[in-house]
Amino acid sequence: MGNKARVGVFLCGCKEVITDTVNFGRIIAEIKKTSFVQYIRESQHLCACLEGELMAAEIKKYRLNRIVVVGCSGPRQEKFFTSILEKVGLNLHFFTMVNLREECSLVHPKSVQATAKALRQVKRGIARLVKMDEVSCEVVKVNRTVLIIGGGIAGIETALEVAAKGLKVIIIEREEFPGGNLTKINSVYGIDSKPSEILKEKLALLKANSDINLMTSTKVIDIDGNIGNFTVYLENEGQEFSVKVGSIVVATGLQTIFCSVKYGLGIADNLLGLAKLEHYLLQGKDFTKKKISFVIGKTGENFNLPFIVALKNALYLKTRFDAEIYVFYSNIKVAGDNWEALYTEARDAGIRFYKFTEKLNITVDNGEVTISYEDPLLAAKIPGNYRIVCDLAILPEEIVPSDGTEELAGMLDIELGPDYFLGPDNVHLFSEYTSREGIYLAGSCQKPSLLPEIMIQAKTVAADIYKKLRTEEVKVEYMQPYVDASKCVVCLTCYRCCPHKAITIAYDRQFNNLYRSAAQVNPLACRRCGICAAECPAKAIHLPGYTDLQILAQLDALEV
Incomplete structure (x- = not known):
């Protein structure tokens, strides 16, 4: 279609949602003065199928090579318009959408304000597209x-x-x-x-x-x-x-670490972590009619895993061995599918739950474990500590990588x-x-x-x-930042600041600089965040779509 920019502007009133406040007539009159704009059309429902067919015909008829759609900019609408551009063979990077619905008409009830802002938005969109270079593609081989x-x-x-x-x-x-x-x-x-x-x-x-x-x-x-x-x-x-x-x-x-000393206790056979309890259950140890207490919520509160594992084992001991189970908790996290049902099932099975404050004391004497606690729910009416004596206490473990x-x-x-x-x-x-x-x-x-x-x-x-x-060769568009090797001084600023580790230093005698090397961007690893282009002190890195020329052109377009 030629290298010279031939811009087509298509305005959508979004079934009068936009045109209720934005004056399209004034916008059309102003952008007609722009030399690059070759065609303008207004519609109330531009994303209708018939409108799409008409747009494709108009792009061919007027030899348009850059398209600005003015209206709303949802992903569904964008997909609709890009499919039209693909059919007519237009580079998709020569297309932009200017949002007037959410950014102008819905936030500015007064027509004068909404129209003025809309005009600025449209001018910026046109100016950016005019300075946009055609994006080429590269085929990269990948290991599958x-x-x-x-x-x-x-x-x-x-x-x-x-x-x-x-x-x-x-x-x-x-x-x-x-x-x-x-x-x-x-x-x-x-x-x-x-x-x-x-x-x-x-x-x-x-x-x-x-x-x-x-x-x-x-x-x-x-x-x-x-x-x-x-x-x-x-x-x-x-x-x-x-x-x-x-x-x-x-x-x-992950792994778990159990240390009874952390709770002011020594080593005892009736003080276990959850991992040790799982081991005993795997070995087939008998817990029939035992009194067993679980303490949960003192560690690992950032995760729901220890809560779920404790409740699962408490329920297993109750139903399998008819054990008497007590669960002491400062907090219970059971968010997620089926986990609330686990908590409910445990309560219905007769497992007793006791909420405690920071004051929880555990002692071991003569083979028995005594747990003293202060119940915040009962403290207002019946102050004092409560005690439970049991055969076995299951204490929280530290969860680490x-x-x-x-x-x-x-x-x-x-x-x-x-x-x-x-x-x-x-x-x-x-x-x-x-x-x-x-x-x-x-x-x-x-x-x-x-x-x-x-x-x-x-x-x-x-x-x-x-x-x-999915294939051994991947087609990659050159939308990642590119490095002007003649300006690169290999200061490593971009190499250090890239959060995605997409930059390497390439060595080639053909580079026209003193160092015979330059930064290089991996097209598959790059996510186009633009940090390298912003940080480069030599201005050797350029981000397609957001080059200095494009940004300055958008600023110039705002000067009325």
Whole structure:
């Protein structure tokens, strides 16, 4: 369609929602004065099918190569208009939407104010598109093998999900046998099968799949590269070797630490942590008619795992051994599917719950455990401490990441969270993603997770990996920042500030600068945040769509 900008402006009144306050007549009169604008049309329902067909015909008729749609800017509307541009063969980066609905008409009831702001918005949109260069594409080869670090249930389930999509998988487990924490628990609430049976079934599927390679007694030494082309250095029984993979999933899990001294107590056989209780239950120890107290809520309040595990075991002891169960809590967290039902079932089964304040005293004497507490609910009417004597006390454990998590985070160049677990990119929206493209978190390495959550995480991770590695060659648009090698002084500012580790230093004698090297941006790893372009002191980095020329053009357009 030629290099000269030929802009078409399409205004939508959104069924008079916008035109009730915004004067389209004045906007059309003003933008007609812009030399690049070749065609303007107003409509009340631009996203109707017939309007879309008409727009496609007008783009061809007037040889328009840049399109501005003025109206609302929801994702559904954007998808509708970009599909039209694809049909007529127009570069999608020569298209922009200017929001007048939420940004003008709905927030400015007075027509004069709304129209003035709308005019500024439209002028800015046109000015930005005029300075937009055509975006080219590059085909990048990627490795379609996925490495999973950790052979627990999270790693196994993720491997099965990834392999089901046709990708090769390597699982490494530093222990001699896979299974992780699933081998250490007696039961899973809501699932009839024993954990050992679940694990046996999953391992059978794993071994039967020729696309999955399980390596035990193997640990990570170092990691290099980016999404699509990672090199991971491993050690197995003293022998070092490397594997090339396209993506990495971390599923290293967690561990628990029990220390009765933390509660001012010595070591006693009737003071246990939850992990030790699970071990006894696995061994078949008899707890018939025992009086057992659980203390929960003094540690691990950031997670619901210790609460759920305590309630699950309390209910199991009550129903299996007819034990007399007391649960002392400062707070109970049972948010999530089925967990409120677990709490209700435990109460209905006759388990007694006692809320305590900070004043909880535990003593051991003559094989009995005495728990003294102050009940905040009864203190107003019947002040004083209450006592329960029992045979066994289950105390809270400290939940911490697996050994080597901090070292692994350093190799991966990802951050740790506030609890020293691996930090997700967005804890609320993308808990399985990290700040680096191609590196994912599954299971309890990011936060203590329960089995149903782990199954969902495995599916989420597998789906995103497949989306990025579904073919050996990936078409990438050059929308990431590009470096002018002649201006780059290799100061490493961009290398240090990139949160996604997408920048490397390339060495090439053809670079026209003193250092024969320059920064280089990996198109697959880059997320276009623009930090490098903003921080570069030599102004050698430019972000397409937000270059200095485009920003200045938008500012110039505001001068009336």
